[in-house]
Amino acid sequence: MSPRSSSPIHALDALKRAGLAGTSAQIAVLDYLQQAEHGHFGAEEIHRRIARTGERMNLSTTYRVLHQLVGAGLVANVPLGKDHSLYELNTGKxxxxxxxxxxxxxxxxxxxxxxxxxxxxxxxxxxxxxxxxxxxxxxxxxxxxxxxxxxx
Incomplete structure (x- = not known):
């Protein structure tokens, strides 16, 4: 679990503690979810919002990173059916x-x-x-x- 952060440095620290490499894509996704006030987001929405910041990343990379973050326990997956999930920061609650x-x-x-x-x-x-x-x-x-x- 990771506390909300206001910088990619905190996201990188959380990723490293979770045993992940801390790639720019991982940092971008985790930092976005940490900075989001609170919410549940589809992968496509996360991808669009990150792209607006100028970060260049394929949608498939966004899905792969979300899978990694869920596996590391930093992000929670809310399955909504066969092909749809929402993602949220894992606060431990x-x-x-x-x-x-x-x-x-x-x-x-x-x-x-x-x-x-x-x-x-x-x-x-x-x-x-x-x-x-x-x-x-x-x-x-x-x-x-x-x-x-x-x-x-």
């Missing part, structure tokens, strides 16, 4: 996600009962967690209201 399938809004939540049940299931099956992300998908209240406005 255990939480799950509510994802609107219409607007894409992501809300974080933590529930003690879910966390206990998840641990019990892992123990029952002798599973050591490699990741423990739960993403519940549905339609948020705002999108539902727009689709079916209340009648007077």
């Amino acid at each position: 255990v939480h799950d996600h509510l994802v609107c399938v219409v607007c894409g809004r992501v809300e974080e939540f933590s529930d003690v009962t879910i966390n206990r049940r998840r641990a019990a299931i892992a123990k029952e099956f002798g599973l050591r967690f490699a990741g423990k992300t739960l993403a519940l998908q549905g339609v948020c209240a705002d999108c539902a209201a727009r689709a079916h406005p209340a009648r007077p």
Whole structure:
């Protein structure tokens, strides 16, 4: 895990502590996620935002770097289906996600009962967690209201 940073130097330190090489692409992606106020970003969005800063990097490199950062525990992957994931800085805070399938809004939540049940299931099956992300998908209240406005 890495604290939020305001410079690529802190990103490089975090990468080195995690056993990564600290390439310019790794620094750019981690630094972007550290500086982002808070959020969940698709790989394409991360790539676009980094490109706006002048950093030249292929989209395939962005995906590869995200995979490396997830493997090192610096970034968390929120899987949303077969070919779509969101990424966020791994703060170490255990939480799950509510994802609107219409607007894409992501809300974080933590529930003690879910966390206990998840641990019990892992123990029952002798599973050591490699990741423990739960993403519940549905339609948020705002999108539902727009689709079916209340009648007077």
